Amino acid sequence: MSTEERPLVEVKHLKEYFPINTGWFKTTPLKAVDDVSFIINRGETLGLVGESGCGKTTVGRTILHLYQPTDGEVIYDGKPIKTKEDLTEFRKKSTMVFQDPYSSLNPRMTVSDIIAEPLDVHKMYTDPKAREQRILELMDHVGLNSEHASRYAHEFSGGQRQRIGIARALAINPEFIVCDEPVSALDVSIQAQVINMFDELQDQLGLTYLFIAHDLLVVRHISDRIAVMYLGKMVELADAEEAYNHPLHPYSKSLISAVPIPDPKIARSSKRIALQGDIPSPLNAPSGCPFRTRCPYATDVCAESMPPFEEVEKGHFVACHRVREING
Amino acid sequence: MENKILTGHVDLSQFHVDPIDFAPASEEDKAYMVQMRPSSTFFKDGCKRLYKNKVAFVSLIVIILITLSSIVLPLVWPYDYAKQLGNQPGRPVDSSFNNLRPMEYAASERKRIEAGESVFPHIFGTDSAGRDYFIRVVYGTRISLAVGFFASIIVLVIGMTLGSIAGFSGGKVDMFIMRIVDIIYSLPDMLMVILLASVMRETLGPAIDGTVLAKIGSNIISLFVIFALLYWCSMARLIRGQILSLREQEYVLASQATGAGPGWIIKKHLIPNCISVIIISTALQIPSAIFTESFLSFLGLGVNAPMPSLGSLASDALNGVTSYGYRLVIPAIVISLIVLSLNLFGDGLRDAFDPKLNQ
Numbered sequence: 001m002s003t004e005e006r007p008l009v010e011v012k013h014l015k016e017y018f019p020i021n022t023g024w025f026k027t028t029p030l031k032a033v034d035d036v037s038f039i040i041n042r043g044e045t046l047g048l049v050g051e052s053g054c055g056k057t058t059v060g061r062t063i064l065h066l067y068q069p070t071d072g073e074v075i076y077d078g079k080p081i082k083t084k085e086d087l088t089e090f091r092k093k094s095t096m097v098f099q100d101p102y103s104s105l106n107p108r109m110t111v112s113d114i115i116a117e118p119l120d121v122h123k124m125y126t127d128p129k130a131r132e133q134r135i136l137e138l139m140d141h142v143g144l145n146s147e148h149a150s151r152y153a154h155e156f157s158g159g160q161r162q163r164i165g166i167a168r169a170l171a172i173n174p175e176f177i178v179c180d181e182p183v184s185a186l187d188v189s190i191q192a193q194v195i196n197m198f199d200e201l202q203d204q205l206g207l208t209y210l211f212i213a214h215d216l217l218v219v220r221h222i223s224d225r226i227a228v229m230y231l232g233k234m235v236e237l238a239d240a241e242e243a244y245n246h247p248l249h250p251y252s253k254s255l256i257s258a259v260p261i262p263d264p265k266i267a268r269s270s271k272r273i274a275l276q277g278d279i280p281s282p283l284n285a286p287s288g289c290p291f292r293t294r295c296p297y298a299t300d301v302c303a304e305s306m307p308p309f310e311e312v313e314k315g316h317f318v319a320c321h322r323v324r325e326i327n328g
Numbered sequence: 329m330e331n332k333i334l335t336g337h338v339d340l341s342q343f344h345v346d347p348i349d350f351a352p353a354s355e356e357d358k359a360y361m362v363q364m365r366p367s368s369t370f371f372k373d374g375c376k377r378l379y380k381n382k383v384a385f386v387s388l389i390v391i392i393l394i395t396l397s398s399i400v401l402p403l404v405w406p407y408d409y410a411k412q413l414g415n416q417p418g419r420p421v422d423s424s425f426n427n428l429r430p431m432e433y434a435a436s437e438r439k440r441i442e443a444g445e446s447v448f449p450h451i452f453g454t455d456s457a458g459r460d461y462f463i464r465v466v467y468g469t470r471i472s473l474a475v476g477f478f479a480s481i482i483v484l485v486i487g488m489t490l491g492s493i494a495g496f497s498g499g500k501v502d503m504f505i506m507r508i509v510d511i512i513y514s515l516p517d518m519l520m521v522i523l524l525a526s527v528m529r530e531t532l533g534p535a536i537d538g539t540v541l542a543k544i545g546s547n548i549i550s551l552f553v554i555f556a557l558l559y560w561c562s563m564a565r566l567i568r569g570q571i572l573s574l575r576e577q578e579y580v581l582a583s584q585a586t587g588a589g590p591g592w593i594i595k596k597h598l599i600p601n602c603i604s605v606i607i608i609s610t611a612l613q614i615p616s617a618i619f620t621e622s623f624l625s626f627l628g629l630g631v632n633a634p635m636p637s638l639g640s641l642a643s644d645a646l647n648g649v650t651s652y653g654y655r656l657v658i659p660a661i662v663i664s665l666i667v668l669s670l671n672l673f674g675d676g677l678r679d680a681f682d683p684k685l686n687q
Contacts (some may be wrong), residue, residue, distance in 0.1 A: 092589035094585075095586065098578045098581070098582060100578055102580035103577050103578045104582055105579055106578050106596075108600040117586060118586040121586045121588045121592060122587065165582075221595060
């Protein structure tokens with residue numbers, strides 16, 4: 001396969017279980033991510049959505065090996081990440097942008113030290129002048145004033161702080177960035193600026209994003225494809241427009257019907273699919289399909305086995321036993 | 329009417345337009361518009377707040393004055409802390425030097441004054457062995473401060489090391505260290521101190537005889553050992569708690585995502601963020617160490633005679649407390665002054681540097 005066709009990131013049967021103390025000397029695995037497989041192509045943006053606690057962030061962090069995967073593998077650019085050397089190589093090409101611009105910047109470091117931290121960790125610049133030059137270049141890239149280099153993070157607004165975080169992520173010239181809800185903590189006007197910046201940077205630098213968010217409109221705007229997660233499992237994966245306009249999984253349908261529509265006339269005519277009950281505890285997940293306890297179409301089959309994650313239409317993957325009956 | 333306004337053309341000649349107003353701004357104008365506040369570091373901010381806190385600032389001055397005088401005065405004072413003034417070689421003991429009241433002179437000194445010589449006064453009088461009491465108090469202050477300072481450094485080093493190891497590694501290591509802390513906490517403090525001090529005096533005394541350490545005295549060494557063994561717990565707990573919460577911060581995760589190792593994370597992220605807590609609790613540890621030293625000396629487990637410490641001075645004064653009450657009052661006042669000002673200063677430091685209070 002040529003590099004053009006080969007996916008940049010390939011996630012195979014990724015599992016991440018956290019041991020939770022449930023009594024004296026007794027631990028129960030919390031299945032934060034349970035058997036998730038997908039690919040991300042070079043230069044594309046994969047949006048990852050789902051409600052709080054469904055394991056989106058854990059997927060992102062496990063791909064970057066911030067948590068050691070319990071099982072499964074991550075293949076980056078054709079090479080599985082197994083040894084320490086693989087990981088060191090991978091760390092030079094991948095990075096992360098965090099949700100909270102307040103806790104993701106060390107309050108005791110100046111902006112230039114924060115941005116240069118990845119450079120210093122990998123010892124990429126030995127000449128202090130070249131390092132300085134690179135810092136100013138990065139600040140310019142994300143629209144920060146170079147006079148701010150010697151300031152501390154607490155002197156900036158949320159949007160500016162997020163720009164500092166993005167500049168830090170760009171420092172090592174990464175190919176792949178995991179964006180963990182990078183705009184959720186910002187107000188709407190700043191969200192637009194930051195998202196457009198992500199778009200521009202992708203065009204300029206040819207970046208590949210895994211964009212985690214719970215705001216469906218943001219994800220639809222920036223993503224090429226959208227993946228929907230529920231309780232540690234992936235339930236649907238499709239092209240952005242397809243997933244947004246023709247969701248096949250009952251959970252995705254409900255999720256997308258909950259997106260607020262900024263036009264009252266259309267909003268009044270569209271029906272919201274309200275789900276019954278709460279999301280079950282991942283410590284005590286239902287047997288079979290995890291969604292069956294809240295699914296209006298659930299039958300006995302759903303309780304027996306986990307539906308396979310299969311391609312129903314071209315490029316449209318769904319994990320549901322009754323997908324054809326529901327949408328037929 | 330409305331239409332007229334909308335369609336009518338504007339006669340520009342009616343406006344007095346000065347072309348200079350539309351010229352691009354010169355570099356000077358731009359520089360004038362850019363008002364940059366000088367960047368303030370966390371440390372500078374803290375110092376500013378500390379300076380504004382009058383109580384803490386006065387305490388700091390008192391501490392500096394006491395420390396400086398305890399260092400400088402023994403060097404320039406005409407009397408020595410161990411010298412019995414009535415005990416001149418080759419002469420019978422002159423007991424008129426013993427138990428002088430403040431500013432009193434002994435018989436031989438009065439003769440010299442009458443002869444026109446000037447004699448340096450005994451500001452606080454002398455003790456029962458004829459030693460100048462003022463210099464003994466000054467020297468005792470020096471010993472007490474030194475013990476307090478070094479004991480807190482020992483506590484700091486041990487507490488910081490064990491605390492950060494426990495906090496950073498977590499799991500079984502954390503559990504092991506914290507159970508030791510719990511055990512030490514559950515022992516009665518003073519009982520342990522007295523037991524250890526008396527055991528150490530027996531065992532250490534012969535061992536260090538004839539070495540440099542003999543001059544310091546086995547009691548002071550055992551005092552340091554006691555601090556090293558028992559008093560690091562609260563420091564270790566404090567630092568463990570700090571590291572535990574800092575470890576979960578996203579900037580540590582960001583650092584890990586770039587591939588930084590534990591050494592880098594501790595050095596660049598964890599220690600700089602808890603340094604203020606460390607400084608503050610060390611500053612608060614000093615008075616507690618001084619207090620313990622005074623208490624032990626008072627019980628006779630402190631410094632070796634003739635070396636004075638504030639506690640042993642107070643203890644000695646008990647014998648003649650009915651006639652010479654001031655000998656108990658003076659060291660007591662000095663202890664209170666040191667402990668109070670260090671505590672107030674420590675509180676001021678915490679107010680100025682604790683980020684939780686001012687964010």
